[in-house]
Amino acid sequence: MEANRDRQLGRVSVERIGTPDALVRSEKGESKRPVAEHCEAIEIAVSLLAEGLDGKREIEAIGHRVVHGGERFSAPVELDDAAAREIEELNDLAPLHNPENLKGFRAARDVLPHARHVAVFDTAFHQTLPPKAYVYGLPDAVWRRHKVRRYGFHGSSHRYVAYRYAQIHGFARDYKLITCHLGNGCSMCAVDKGQSVDTSMGCTPLEGLMMGTRSGDIDAGAVLHIMAQEQLTAQEMDVLLNRRSGLAGLSMASNDMRTLLELCQRGHAAARLAVDAFCYRAKKYLGAYHAVLNGCDAVIFTGGMGENAPAIRAGICDSLEALGIGIDRDRNEAAAGVEANISAQGARVEVWVIPTDEGLVIARDTLLTLAERHDRQQE
Numbered sequence: 352m353e354a355n356r357d358r359q360l361g362r363v364s365v366e367r368i369g370t371p372d373a374l375v376r377s378e379k380g381e382s383k384r385p386v387a388e389h390c391e392a393i394e395i396a397v398s399l400l401a402e403g404l405d406g407k408r409e410i411e412a413i414g415h416r417v418v419h420g421g422e423r424f425s426a427p428v429e430l431d432d433a434a435a436r437e438i439e440e441l442n443d444l445a446p447l448h449n450p451e452n453l454k455g456f457r458a459a460r461d462v463l464p465h466a467r468h469v470a471v472f473d474t475a476f477h478q479t480l481p482p483k484a485y486v487y488g489l490p491d492a493v494w495r496r497h498k499v500r501r502y503g504f505h506g507s508s509h510r511y512v513a514y515r516y517a518q519i520h521g522f523a524r525d526y527k528l529i530t531c532h533l534g535n536g537c538s539m540c541a542v543d544k545g546q547s548v549d550t551s552m553g554c555t556p557l558e559g560l561m562m563g564t565r566s567g568d569i570d571a572g573a574v575l576h577i578m579a580q581e582q583l584t585a586q587e588m589d590v591l592l593n594r595r596s597g598l599a600g601l602s603m604a605s606n607d608m609r610t611l612l613e614l615c616q617r618g619h620a621a622a623r624l625a626v627d628a629f630c631y632r633a634k635k636y637l638g639a640y641h642a643v644l645n646g647c648d649a650v651i652f653t654g655g656m657g658e659n660a661p662a663i664r665a666g667i668c669d670s671l672e673a674l675g676i677g678i679d680r681d682r683n684e685a686a687a688g689v690e691a692n693i694s695a696q697g698a699r700v701e702v703w704v705i706p707t708d709e710g711l712v713i714a715r716d717t718l719l720t721l722a723e724r725h726d727r728q729q730e
Contacts, residue, residue, distance in 0.1 A: 357711060357714070357715070360400075362377065362378060363377045363395075363396040363400055364396075365395055365396055367386075368389060369388060370385075372384075373385065375395060375399075379399075388458070389458035390458035390462060392458070393459050394462055397410065410466055411465075411466055411467065412468070412718070412721055413466050413468050414469050414717035415430060415452060415459070415468060415713075416452065416471055416473065416507070416709065416713055417449065417452045417453075418452060418472075418473045418504060418556070419438075419441050419444045419502065419504075420470075420472030420473070420474045420475055420502075421474070421498060421502065422478075422498060422500075423437060423441070424437075424472045424474070425475055426475055426720075427469050427471045427475070427720045428470050428720070429468065429469055429470075429721065430468040430469055447593070448556075452470075456470070467721055469717040469720045471507060471713045471717070472506065473503075473505060474503060474504060476503070476509060476547050477540075477547045479548065480501060480503065480547060480549060481548065484501065485500045485501040485502070486501075487500065487501070487553075487554075501552075501553045501558075503547065503550035503551075503553070504536075504538055504556050505536070505538045505540075505552070506547070507712040507713060508653060508707040508709050509530045509532060509547065510547075511708055511709065511712050512532075512653045512705040513526075513528050513530055513540075513542045513545060515705050516528060516649055516651055516703060516705060519690075525543075525544035525545065527541075527542070527543050527647040527648050528541075528647060528649050528650075529640045529641065529649075529651070530542055530651045531633065531651065531653065531657050531667070532653050533656035533657035533663065534655040535564070536562050536565070537551075537560040537561070537567075537633075537654070538550060538552045538556075538559055539551045539560065539633065539637070541640035541643045541644050541647075543644055549643050559636070560629070560633055560636065561629045561632050562597045562598070563597050563607075564594050564597045564600070565592065565593050565596060565597045566592045567632060569592070574592070577591075598611060598625045598626075601625040602614070602621045602624070602625035604619065604621065604622055604625075605622075608626070608629075608660055611625055611626055612626065612663075626662075626666070627666070630667050630669075633667045634671070637668075637671070638674065647700055648700065648701065649700060649701040649702065649703055650676060650701070650702045650703070652664050652704050652705075653704070653706060658687070658706050658707075659688050661684050661687070664683055665678060668702060674700065675700040676699075676702065677695035677698040677702075678693045678694060678695055678698075678702050679693055679694060679696065688706060689704065689706070690703075690704065690705050
């Protein structure tokens with residue numbers, strides 16, 4: 352990643368696609384309007400971006416986040432029909448994500464037929480995991496046949512904040528880092544010398560930390576027990592674990608940490624349990640990755656919660672003095688959506704808040720991928 356050479360020309364987001372009150376955000380503000388499908392959303396985004404550019408034709412390349420690359424994709428790839436078919440073969444591993452990612456690609460291709468496209472995979476950063484970190488205790492033939500192993504996700508975010516930390520410190524040396532991406536989806540990663548060596552999400556984004564609506568780690572036997580007792584199909588159990596559990600399910604109130612923290616202040620017992628369990632789960636992973644790395648230089652918080660919830664950062668880092676981890680209360684409270692060192696004075700391990708920029712990683716990877724392909728064609 353090249354530093355200090357990036358210039359953002361515009362930013363547009365379209366959320367809640369397929370609803371009558373889709374939210375369109377741009378530098379001019381935000382508005383609600385019906386947006387029926389992805390092609391319409393991209394038309395809106397391109398139109399708003401083109402107001403600051405010289406028409407649509409200035410958009411020559413488009414980077415696409417693709418959640419699951421399986422074992423096949425360990426690096427970004429130019430996205431065409433052949434690559435799309437290979438990604439479709441991984442849909443069973445990410446049924447909620449990969450099909451939607453490909454809808455975005457096809458819609459963008461329809462709107463900007465002259466542009467080139469690149470897929471950047473959430474899983475790619477974690478392809479450096481050693482076998483001992485990515486295997487499950489399943490029969491060898493079974494896990495190999497069905498590709499059931501740890502893949503990890505949020506790779507662009509973990510990669511960005513690890514790079515940014517090294518950049519802040521002048522790339523003085525190779526760092527051991529524990530990166531915490533905490534949003535509606537949550538994951539943690541152990542990064543050694545810029546490479547992922549372990550991560551909390553697994554074969555799917557369901558494993559690991561408790562999340563907004565996902566359960567995170569759960570005894571597989573308990574899943575089978577619930578299915579038998581409630582007479583649930585596999586699809587119904589999937590909905591329960593992915594959409595009705597986590598903070599929302601445990602609190603019986605909300606998947607939004609801001610709402611839960613407000614409820615905690617009013618004495619809401621279930622919200623307090625959800626918040627405490629969330630922080631405890633993250634604390635356990637933090638300790639585990641400290642052991643994996645044999646110590647660490649810094650803990651980095653990012654993502655919506657990681658960047659904007661001082662109470663959650665404090666709850667995770669509480670009582671970790673034995674690991675050299677502590678945060679300064681005033682620094683922590685002041686760090687909301689900004690880059691900041693929130694370490695306690697004299698702590699052996701730094702604690703940082705670094706806002707993530709996955710869009711920047713995808714843009715850089717898109718440019719680099721197309722440049723490398725051009726160079727190969729010229730050889």
